[in-house]
Amino acid sequence: MIPGPVETPQNILDAIGAPTMPHYGPEFLAMLTDTVDMGRRLFETKNDVLLMPGPGTGALGALIGAAGKDGDGAIVIDNGFFADRAADIATGHGLTPYIVEFPWGEVVDPEVVRNFIKETLPKAAADGHPITQIIVIHHETSTGVLNPLKEISAVSNEFNIPLIVDAVASGGGVPTPLDAWGIDGFVTVGNKCIATPPGLGIAAVSPRLWQIAKANPSPRGWYYDLKIWAHYVEEWAWHPFPTTMPSNNIKGLNQALKDIFAIGPAAHYAKIAAAAAYLRAGMAEMGFTLFPKTEAAAPMVTAFNGLPGLDIGAMISYLNDECRIIISGGLVSLRGKIFRVGHMGGASEKPLMDEFLAGVRDFLA
Numbered sequence: 001m002i003p004g005p006v007e008t009p010q011n012i013l014d015a016i017g018a019p020t021m022p023h024y025g026p027e028f029l030a031m032l033t034d035t036v037d038m039g040r041r042l043f044e045t046k047n048d049v050l051l052m053p054g055p056g057t058g059a060l061g062a063l064i065g066a067a068g069k070d071g072d073g074a075i076v077i078d079n080g081f082f083a084d085r086a087a088d089i090a091t092g093h094g095l096t097p098y099i100v101e102f103p104w105g106e107v108v109d110p111e112v113v114r115n116f117i118k119e120t121l122p123k124a125a126a127d128g129h130p131i132t133q134i135i136v137i138h139h140e141t142s143t144g145v146l147n148p149l150k151e152i153s154a155v156s157n158e159f160n161i162p163l164i165v166d167a168v169a170s171g172g173g174v175p176t177p178l179d180a181w182g183i184d185g186f187v188t189v190g191n192k193c194i195a196t197p198p199g200l201g202i203a204a205v206s207p208r209l210w211q212i213a214k215a216n217p218s219p220r221g222w223y224y225d226l227k228i229w230a231h232y233v234e235e236w237a238w239h240p241f242p243t244t245m246p247s248n249n250i251k252g253l254n255q256a257l258k259d260i261f262a263i264g265p266a267a268h269y270a271k272i273a274a275a276a277a278y279l280r281a282g283m284a285e286m287g288f289t290l291f292p293k294t295e296a297a298a299p300m301v302t303a304f305n306g307l308p309g310l311d312i313g314a315m316i317s318y319l320n321d322e323c324r325i326i327i328s329g330g331l332v333s334l335r336g337k338i339f340r341v342g343h344m345g346g347a348s349e350k351p352l353m354d355e356f357l358a359g360v361r362d363f364l365a
């Protein structure tokens, strides 16, 4: 019940356990195309969807590195741990981050972002770091906050600046209509809201971001250089990616997406939201409150405040040792102050949530 990876349904593990196929040939390509098409439907986009083997952070770094050349500026919208990391990723690519900061646990205010952009654009240009991208975390897993992506994207589009979204923990968990919202770069993974094992980054790249990537003169390594991916997508129809693909893992993602479309994305989102509501109600009975404001709380991970005198570390150990349930503590400054429970994959099943609630009740007793 951690914020990912999540407990994977057995039929997805079975799909992954089938004999390995090569990462080319008609059978593999048909499966890849089918998987990517389902990804496009889930994220409501005509943009290219790339499966980039590796963690979500790898694909995110590829998009951030593609969107700016060395020396360019990047506005980072920061209300948590993963946004701090996104700023480090930008720095690692030779970009200069300009950070618009909100306290951890608060939701991003698009109006504050608009004013920050207005002030920063001339300043950054004068510093020699013209802003070429805005980076935001959709679901900041470190605090349980869901940021208002539609409104943030509208602001970035007002200024005609591509938005790069870390949707690692929200993709497939809430609707993200990329084309309607005008989002250029979007990254998620299989192993959170889509409930596969880890191993696949999933990136949606708009035509505009492709153009920027292809014109980017700065070196970006090789594997995670979007220019290299563009070359393979455009020139290697039989092998539209640069390296060997984990075909078993892609088969698992294919099965997971089929499972989502079998019930429909709306029902999939509703299941996660219902799990969050159920578990929060049970915790409220024991006196627990949410760390973020209720209206800012994401449905896929709940961050709870501790109780007076409660040793959160001891509770986490008790749940692990006595109930075989793993949850997460707080990160960095929130360590010992909050704990986080996921509602994705198997964690959304009621019997498991009941075991968790009973475990917490026993520990308190």
Ligand SMILES: *Cc1c(COP(=O)(O)O)cnc(C)c1O
Pocket (backbone or CB within 6 Å): 003, 004, 054, 055, 056, 057, 058, 082, 137, 139, 140, 141, 166, 167, 168, 169, 189
């Ligand atoms: C889990 C998570 C990540 C890290 O994903 P990796 O696959 O480990 O790279 C990044 N951002 C957010 C918001 C996350 O929840």
